[in-house]
Amino acid sequence: MRQRPLRDTAGGNLPSELNRFVGRGGELAGLARLLESSRLVTVTGVGGVGKSRLVLAAARSLAEGAGAADPAREDAQERYCDGIWLAELATVRDPALLEFALAEALGLTDHTTRPPRTVLAEHLAGRRLLLVLDGFEQLVEETAGLVRELLLRSPGLRVLAAGRRPLDLAGERTFPLAPMAAEEALELLAERAAEADPAFAVTGANRAALAEVCARLDGIPLALELAAARLRVLSAAQVLARLEDRFALLAGGPRGALPRHRTLRTAIGWSHELCTPGERLLWARLSVFAGLFDLDAAEYVCAGPDLPVEDVLDLVGELLAQSLLVREDTAARVRYRMLETVRLYGAGWLESTGDARRLRRRHRDWYMGLATWCELDWFGPRQQEVAALVEAELPNLRLALECCLEEPDEVHLGQYLAGTLWFYWAGCGRLTEGRHWLDRTLEPGAGNPGPGSGPAEGAYESSRLKALWVLGYVAALQGDSVAAMSALYECRDGAAQTRNPVAAAYAVHRLGCLALVSDDMARARELLGSALERYREAGELNSGVLMCQVELAMALAFQGELAGALSLCEEVRDICEERGERWTKAYALYVLAYAALDAGATAEARRLLTECVEINHTFRDLVGLVLALELLALVTVAEGHPAEAAVLQGAAEAMWDGVGLQLFGSGYFNAPRLMCQERAGELLGAERYAAYAAEGRELSREALVVRARRAPGERGAADSARRVTGRGGLRGPRAQRRAAADQP
Numbered sequence: 067m068r069q070r071p072l073r074d075t076a077g078g079n080l081p082s083e084l085n086r087f088v089g090r091g092g093e094l095a096g097l098a099r100l101l102e103s104s105r106l107v108t109v110t111g112v113g114g115v116g117k118s119r120l121v122l123a124a125a126r127s128l129a130e131g132a133g134a135a136d137p138a139r140e141d142a143q144e145r146y147c148d149g150i151w152l153a154e155l156a157t158v159r160d161p162a163l164l165e166f167a168l169a170e171a172l173g174l175t176d177h178t179t180r181p182p183r184t185v186l187a188e189h190l191a192g193r194r195l196l197l198v199l200d201g202f203e204q205l206v207e208e209t210a211g212l213v214r215e216l217l218l219r220s221p222g223l224r225v226l227a228a229g230r231r232p233l234d235l236a237g238e239r240t241f242p243l244a245p246m247a248a249e250e251a252l253e254l255l256a257e258r259a260a261e262a263d264p265a266f267a268v269t270g271a272n273r274a275a276l277a278e279v280c281a282r283l284d285g286i287p288l289a290l291e292l293a294a295a296r297l298r299v300l301s302a303a304q305v306l307a308r309l310e311d312r313f314a315l316l317a318g319g320p321r322g323a324l325p326r327h328r329t330l331r332t333a334i335g336w337s338h339e340l341c342t343p344g345e346r347l348l349w350a351r352l353s354v355f356a357g358l359f360d361l362d363a364a365e366y367v368c369a370g371p372d373l374p375v376e377d378v379l380d381l382v383g384e385l386l387a388q389s390l391l392v393r394e395d396t397a398a399r400v401r402y403r404m405l406e407t408v409r410l411y412g413a414g415w416l417e418s419t420g421d422a423r424r425l426r427r428r429h430r431d432w433y434m435g436l437a438t439w440c441e442l443d444w445f446g447p448r449q450q451e452v453a454a455l456v457e458a459e460l461p462n463l464r465l466a467l468e469c470c471l472e473e474p475d476e477v478h479l480g481q482y483l484a485g486t487l488w489f490y491w492a493g494c495g496r497l498t499e500g501r502h503w504l505d506r507t508l509e510p511g512a513g514n515p516g517p518g519s520g521p522a523e524g525a526y527e528s529s530r531l532k533a534l535w536v537l538g539y540v541a542a543l544q545g546d547s548v549a550a551m552s553a554l555y556e557c558r559d560g561a562a563q564t565r566n567p568v569a570a571a572y573a574v575h576r577l578g579c580l581a582l583v584s585d586d587m588a589r590a591r592e593l594l595g596s597a598l599e600r601y602r603e604a605g606e607l608n609s610g611v612l613m614c615q616v617e618l619a620m621a622l623a624f625q626g627e628l629a630g631a632l633s634l635c636e637e638v639r640d641i642c643e644e645r646g647e648r649w650t651k652a653y654a655l656y657v658l659a660y661a662a663l664d665a666g667a668t669a670e671a672r673r674l675l676t677e678c679v680e681i682n683h684t685f686r687d688l689v690g691l692v693l694a695l696e697l698l699a700l701v702t703v704a705e706g707h708p709a710e711a712a713v714l715q716g717a718a719e720a721m722w723d724g725v726g727l728q729l730f731g732s733g734y735f736n737a738p739r740l741m742c743q744e745r746a747g748e749l750l751g752a753e754r755y756a757a758y759a760a761e762g763r764e765l766s767r768e769a770l771v772v773r774a775r776r777a778p779g780e781r782g783a784a785d786s787a788r789r790v791t792g793r794g795g796l797r798g799p800r801a802q803r804r805a806a807a808d809q810p
Contacts, residue, residue: 078149078195079171080126087123088257089250090116097124097241101196101224104239105217108227111243113407114288114333117228118200120243125150125198125226145224148193156201156406157357157461160468161208166499168197168212170460175495175688179544182498183212187219194222201406203230210235245285252280254287258294262387266297275302282309288407289333295389296340309336334411337388347373348381349390350419353412354429356461358394358401363436363462367428396458426469433459433466434479437486444489445608447646453685456490463487467503478526480507485532488539489609493649495686497540504537508553531557531569538576542583543689550580571600575614583732587621594618612638612650619657624734628661652681652690656697663701671701676775683771692721693735698774699746700738707778708746712755715742716762717770 097120100107109117129150153171158164165182176185197216202209210233213225217235227233232240246254252268255276259266268276279302283289296305338346351368352359364382369375382402385391391402404412416422436459440452456463463483470480484503491500508530538554541547554573561570578593594617601611615634623631635654642651659674675698682690695718703711718739747755765773 078129078151079173080122080129080150080152080198083119083122083126085261086257087119088254089246090120090123093120093241093243094124094127097121097226098127100239100241101128101226104237105223106213106225106227106233106235106238107241108229108232108238109241109243110229110232112286113230114286114405115243115245116287117243119287121198121200121226121228122152125152125196128196145194146196148195148222150196150198152198152200154200154357155205155209159204159356160464161205162502163464163499164205164208164212166502169498172197175686177495177497177543177545177688179498179501179541179546183215185498186212187216190216190220190223192222193220195224197223197225199225199227199229201229202227202233206231206233209233246280246287246290247285248277248280251283251285251287251290252277255280255290255294258291258389259297262295263298272302275306279306279309282306283333286333288405291389292333292337295387296337298387308340309333334408337390338411338415341388341390342384344373344377344381345384345388346415348378349385349408349412350416351412351421351425352385352391352404353409353416354422354425355404356465358396358403358458359462360399360401363432364402366432367425396454399455401458426465429462430466430469430479433463434483434486437463437483441486441489444493444649445645445647449646449648450684453490453494456487457494467507471506477507478529481526481533482529485529485536488536489649491536491540492543493609493685493687495688497544500540501537501544504533504540508533508537527560527564528566528569531560531564531566532572534560535569535572535576538573539579542576542580547580547584550576554580567600567604568606571597571604571606572610574600575610578614579617582617582621583735585732585734587625587734590621591618591625594621609647609650612641612647613653616650616653616657619654620734623657623660628664631657632661648681649685649687652678652687652694655681656690656694659694659697659701663697663704668701668704672698672705672777675701679771679774683767688721692718695721695770695774696739696742700742702778703742703746703749705778708749709754709758710778711742711746712750712758713762713765714770714774715739715746716759717765718762719759720763721767 097107097109101124109121111117128146151172153168155164155167158167165186168186169176169182172186172189174185174189176182178185199209199213206229209227213227213233214235217223217225217237232238245251252273256266256268279293280290283293293305293309300308338349341349348364348368351373352364354367355363361379361382365375365378369378373381382391386393386402390408391404394401394403413422416425437456440456443449443452467480467483470476470483480503484500484507487500487503490496491504534553534557538550538552538557541550541553554577557569558573558577561567561573574593575597578590578597581587581590581593594614597614598611598618601607601614615638619631619634619638622628622634635657638654639651639658642648642654655674655678659671659678662668662671662674675694678694679691679698682688682694695714699711699714699718702708702714743755750758762770
């Protein structure tokens with residue numbers, strides 16, 4: 067069982083192993099030596115030989131090495147000062163998603179329209195880190211091309227890869243991994259058997275049979291672990307006898323050495339034969355999942371007349387006991403996965419039954435239902451749990467989206483699924499991937515009408531309209547106003563023709579949002595107000611509707627109508643607290659803090675913004691987070707702490723790289739940043755301000771959020787605030803702009 071890591075954008079994301087890594091001391095030392103002299107090292111070997119465990123053990127050893135007394139450890143710490151990061155690629159089957167998977171592994175959140183490859187290269191260019199790539203065989207050419215480009219553009223990057231074949235790049239050092247030596251193989255077999263049955267022990271009576279089992283399995287770790295699971299119910303001699311029978315059948319003779327790949331397939335096939343019919347059937351059907359899955363999903367997808375749903379739990383337990391499934395504890399819930407070698411064996415059996423297409427559709431249907439429930443639950447107290455659940459299920463959701471696009475007459479299902487996940491794309495920092503799927507489901511020729519051909523016929527037009535307004539929303543947040551307007555006008559016109567008032571409301575809402583970030587406040591007020599009326603007439607209420615009310619409040623606040631803005635956002639805050647909603651609440655808190663600062667209530671503004679920062683960080687909402695930090699920096703300088711304000715401002719400036727053009731050049735949204743730079747710069751001087759801002763740019767996101775929680779000391783705040791404004795305190799963005807306008 068493996069514990070999934072909490073993401074740490076500073077130090078890496080390596081998972082902790084919950085059972086001991088056995089042996090391989092010489093291999094670990096050899097890998098460490100290669101990594102000292104080479105920027106690309108690939109561990110190669112047959113499936114099941116232990117490549118993944120070895121590279122993880124090597125990476126973990128480097129990550130843990132910080133002993134000051136050991137010069138080699140100090141060198142490693144310096145060489146990988148920006149962390150050691152694992153990218154598990156086995157579940158990535160579409161080459162277009164490879165770059166998304168690497169960005170996800172590195173904890174990158176990008177709100178721009180830049181290609182993910184560009185984002186990766188720019189992120190890595192000035193960093194020194196180790197990237198561990200595992201399971202790239204199905205995308206070897208694409209992986210090789212990406213790794214080559216990243217290594218060329220990132221001199222501080224080193225890559226440790228694990229695969230059945232090398233990447234064949236210049237400068238690559240391969241490390242062929244052999245099976246375990248006899249003594250290590252016996253140690254692994256005995257330790258895993260004891261984990262399954264604490265009463266197990268190696269004795270004089272069973273040692274010879276156990277050693278022969280290790281020899282017959284060629285010391286291949288996965289084969290040994292499968293055999294160890296059988297020692298719960300069979301003696302060592304019985305295991306050996308059954309293995310002998312299996313090998314004799316496949317080899318066509320009583321003994322004779324088999325190639326190692328056949329040895330592993332034999333071991334897996336033997337495990338398959340020892341399974342009951344129900345276990346074999348579940349094994350095959352579980353192969354349709356990508357990565358992790360939970361019991362509910364397994365029961366829905368795999369159950370049927372020949373596999374009763376009430377049997378699935380017990381069968382999962384049996385597959386776990388036989389090491390054919392692995393349990394993992396995640397932030398969402400207990401989940402399971404199959405090792406890729408085991409999954410592929412099951413997938414072959416599923417294809418041979420002719421049932422694979424039906425199972426893939428059941429898999430798709432489950433994840434469409436999951437997305438539907440998650441969208442509903444997003445507007446409620448389970449919002450954070452929903453975010454964690456969708457994050458954990460992303461490989462399966464990708465697979466479901468691919469399934470929707472396989473048949474032209476099922477593209478509407480892909481539009482529905484991509485549109486339903488709007489809350490994840492927009493609220494959890496996944497704009498680029500959301501744009502990828504929305505564009506694919508809406509592209510002409512994929513079951514969609516071409517430009518100017520009018521709305522699609524039939525009952526599925528609502529799915530297309532939803533995908534259109536979500537595309538417009540995502541594109542607007544990326545700063546792509548042309549694509550946003552095109553999608554939103556098409557949605558608005560289609561909604562009018564098909565009399566779909568809900569889609570029309572969303573289209574008008576997002577057009578109002580575009581006007582807001584374009585500083586056209588009069589049009590923003592008109593459109594956002596109209597959208598709110600449409601939502602009320604349609605009986606629509608969710609996080610998106612409340613966000614419309616917050617955006618209307620922003621338009622009012624920016625025009626100086628703070629009383630109206632406060633009323634709207636206080637209502638939103640009350641509804642959110644009643645419902646347990648947090649994401650939209652954070653934006654309401656931003657507007658309330660804006661008004662508090664304008665009134666000189668810096669303590670209240672800080673309290674509101676601290677909560678706002680916490681919420682936005684939880685959901686990886688980079689736009690909300692950077693806006694809150696910039697306003698908090700302005701509050702901080704008003705409290706008399708220009709140095710701390712400069713640190714926060716520097717950290718926010720670094721985050722804009724992932725957001726893109728600073729709020730699309732909006733003078734209103736950018737006003738707090740510009741005022742903070744001016745006021746803190748006046749107090750500190752240009753050189754000291756730049757030094758403190760540089761300190762902020764070096765902070766990890768986690769460290770920044772911790773720092774934002776701490777209120778600076780109160781001493782000198784009032785005097786410093788008077789120095790900033792020349793009066794009793796800093797009056798806030800609107801008053802600052804008015805005062806500036808009054809100056810001759």
